[in-house]
Amino acid sequence: MNRGGEGERGSCSIGKGSSMRLPSGPGGLSNAVGGGIVLARYGISWKEQRRFALTTLRNFGMGKKSLEERVTEEAQFLCSEFKSQKDQFNPQFFINNAVANVICSIAFGDRFEYDDAKFQRLLRLFDAALKAESGILAQIINEIPFLAKIPWLIDRVMQPEYELIAFLKEMVSEHQKTWNPNYIRDFIDAYLVEMEKVKEDPSSSFNEANLLMTTYDLFGAGSETTNTTLRWALLYMILYPDVQSKVQEEIDQVIGSERQPTMGDVLQMPYTNAVIHEVQRCGDIIPLALPHMTYRDMEIKGYCIPKGTTVITNLSSVLKDQEIWEKPFQFYPKHFLDENGKFVKREAFIPFSAGRRACLGEQLARMELFLFFTTFLQQLTFEIPSDQPRPSEDPFYALTQTPGPYNIRVIARV
Template identity: 60%
Template structure:
């Protein structure tokens, strides 16, 4: 590889790598986005690294990301292969959406997921009403804490996950339902399984997979989720009425029937499980982590919280539940929502991409098949674009007259072909859950407890450290 890199003209510069490990020791994997931003100061916004034998290019800064994500969207639309996933049944045209290679299978699953979410209410009143109802349940649970300190994590995950459950399974669950809690726990654990060191190592050096017993037990949680989802699909099939689609699973089963004669189809029962897993995995943790940041920032900034209260009281009042149409009149609240997404920055680095063909960025040559990482942190905290990048400052999204303003550099959902397909759903959830909670409660740090820290913990997303909160009904 070193030899090949040397023969590529205009390949992006990068730090010297050592044999076998490459640049692994130069990156702090507990906060890779910070390491990348520091390296970009030395090597520029387009620089290269080597992870073991894998050539990787890291892109930083709004101008560079815009060129790669939007202008050359297709050149960067592939995802690198993960050899270990073959052992989970993942193969060509049966890879779900998130990690699917760029091609027919990905296109079909993505289009189908987007259009089916729309058919089941996204962009219509029905899904909005479902979220408003769920936000009401969440408020009741918070109220039942009686003003005592608690950790919001579990309840927020249940509420957010219930929105996806309604779309995919056609029903919601009580927050103490054992099967539901087990599934949520398994989703959490399987994320950790997939990001674990051994999984990364086996993907980097697939020949190690041949060592007897090395992958035994590695995917226990994943296997248990698949078993559970297979049971749910079997229940759907048993009660299936083709004349009436209840949910995503029914729609998918219908698609399997329609495409049966096509040997290349990506609509299979196993891919139904993978795509469902993706919607849960990508859709629950992200929105619920963002809401946990939101409440943390509210207790750390009581002055900002009071302004949100004041605006909600003025525009909506205390009796009527917030609806999406209110957003246009809630300038400050909307700015706060954008700011907790920017400042919380839950996805600092996008999922790995791979170049689909030889390409160029800012005059640098990047050959086909190179892994590419987008440093979203470098845009959302860019010191030349934001007035106070390292502070929680809703004014980033307000005009001098106090009106909400969009900012081009606000790209927490990424951009281009592989951008987040759940963005409209996530935005709806964040707005409705946040405004409903703020309408009902004043949040504060529990008495005699230290002020929670703003530090983040990086697994696959940046999440706040566990904290306790008191919710006082208003």
């Protein structure tokens, strides 16, 4: 796969980090929309924000709990929710709550109860922002960039995003009131330390607008992706009960039922690890990654790609390459196992993309996928409800590639 100039983000006419800056927006919020990491242009600000986010996530021993403890805790809450469902149900809403809560725990220092009004407002705003960004109006504006110069039209698309930023602003204000640089509770507190260090330097990228956008990016990039992958995982488990049983056997052998799974278990669990990798390969949730833009003229294999060209990387073509994978279009965990049942890494496994702009949440995402998935299958067995047809494996595409809605029934194992 060729990533061209690998630096800049490409051709969106609207949205944060686009070449266009928002013409208006309530309460001066437009100043805050732009920057961050995901759609930021290649440059010093992106580098600083990315490095800070990576280091902060890596050293996450903030406040009372480690990142692993927070994810494990959330996985337990999610399993309890699953267990409390008396009848068949669609797991999407529950998984969404749990995965977003992990990011809340990182960004705001603590998780929310699932029925907390503030938490539900946050989720509603995210949902609305995602729908607006991938909706028909946004697509028309992207096709006809001139339309992006009409302020009321842009405001209409961006309204949910403005409201979301206003929500995050409230959270930052609350943090500022109780901020203690000697006791860092979360991502926002850590960011405020950076802002304090450079307060005399107006050119620094550590400012409130970037704090808001970077926090926004953790939610935007970290929730839907992990949530969708876990939905694929449960779908494959109900469609392939033999695979589910084998994972459970391995869990019973290595972890048992008395203690919670930990990341230290991964190496002893080649089959489970292979299944999770195959879920990601087959689910292929971001087939075209994010658009990039060459920041200088490039020559690749004799082709000239001029500066400013939008480059779209086709991750799918690698994840489903017929010359590499034995059964590219089937769910086949053996893709990641050798003849002795040992886990094998595959170079063509690139759901997190590659290069300088590759996913910065990969480590967190892998932790979430392993801990949620093993906690599910340690405690529960998942089935297609007897009155339901076999759900389809065909994906729906809208920014991410998701499974269609399906219901499950759970049976407690412990």
